[in-house]
Amino acid sequence: MPIPPEPPIMFQNRHDAGRQLADLVAERVPDADLVLGIPRGGLPVARPVAERLNVPLDIVAAKKMGMPGNPELAIGAAASDGSAWVDDDVVERYDIESEYLETERKRAAETAREKTETYRDGRSAPEMAGETVVIVDDGVATGATARACLRQVTDADAERVVLAVPVGPPESLADLASEADEVVAVEEPERFGAVGAHYREFGQVSDEEAADYLDWEPAE
Known part of the structure; x- marks a missing residue:
């Protein structure tokens, strides 16, 4: 080949x-x-x-939301304000539970928020x-x-x-x-x-x- x-x-x-x-x-x-x-x-x-x-x-800033058991595979991403995009096709294909999605969204959003605050260093x-x-x-x-x-x-x-x-x-x-x-x-x-x-x-x-x-x- x-x-x-x-x-x-x-x-x-x-x-x-x-x-x-x-x-x-x-x-x-x-x-x-x-x-x-x-x-x-x-x-x-x-x-x-x-x-x-x-x-x-x-x-x-935004942080990727990872697949259960495989965090490197993105199933979406959450921004520092908590807004998120979720790949609905992947969620449906792997039957990912809504509770997991919400937990992962909050985790990713918090990471993005912390990064934003660090970079702004007190600036509004x-x-x-x-x-x-x-x-x-x-x-x-x-x-x-x-x-x-x-x-x-x-x-x-x-x-x-x-x-x-x-x-x-x-x-x-x-x-x-x-x-x-x-x-x-x-x-x-x-x-x-x-x-x-x-x-x-x-x-x-x-x-x-x-x-x-x-x-x-x-x-x-």
């Missing part, structure tokens, strides 16, 4: 991806009011977008009501975390919610369009594999490094 070709590398690193994404977002969403990075890997990408748009940068949450908000990550695969984040921002009464990523599979990006007013992606490769496969450098981002990217104030 022939070995399938490797997915194409499209970005040198997250900074390169952020610069390319910033160019595209500036064309598509020039009137954005706020950029939110999904930690940790989304913040190095979000910072160039916020700088290009000259708007504030903050975070929106940004006002999103009536605003155009761009949510940025370093890429999407299944999109579970992105869905939960989109729902949180929508529930905060943002007027327009845009998801912007450097790369993602076409089917996932199309599905996410049902949660966002617009989805912006630099690349939508048919041969996807995983997010990191499209980066030459895709190392772990520490909490300390990610938090440093939030040290940004737009020019008056």
Whole structure:
């Protein structure tokens, strides 16, 4: 059996991806009011977008909800405000009980809330009501975390919610369009594999490094 070709590398690193994404977002969403990075890997990408748009940068956090007995397999995700997205097809296929879902939702939401408080370090949450908000990550695969984040921002009464990523599979990006007013992606490769496969450098981002990217104030 022939070995399938490797997915194409499209970005040198997250900074390169952020610069390319910033160019595209500036064309598509020039009137954005706020950029939110999904930690940790989304913040190095979000910072160039916020700088290009000259708007504030903050975070929106969510945590995956794991399958019973296999926590690495996502059955959904919960955001820091408790809002969640659940993969109903997976829940039905594996007959996952509602009590487990609620317990896992609370656990994931609490983890996301703690992460949000740590990153903000006492700063208040940004006002999103009536605003155009761009949510940025370093890429999407299944999109579970992105869905939960989109729902949180929508529930905060943002007027327009845009998801912007450097790369993602076409089917996932199309599905996410049902949660966002617009989805912006630099690349939508048919041969996807995983997010990191499209980066030459895709190392772990520490909490300390990610938090440093939030040290940004737009020019008056």
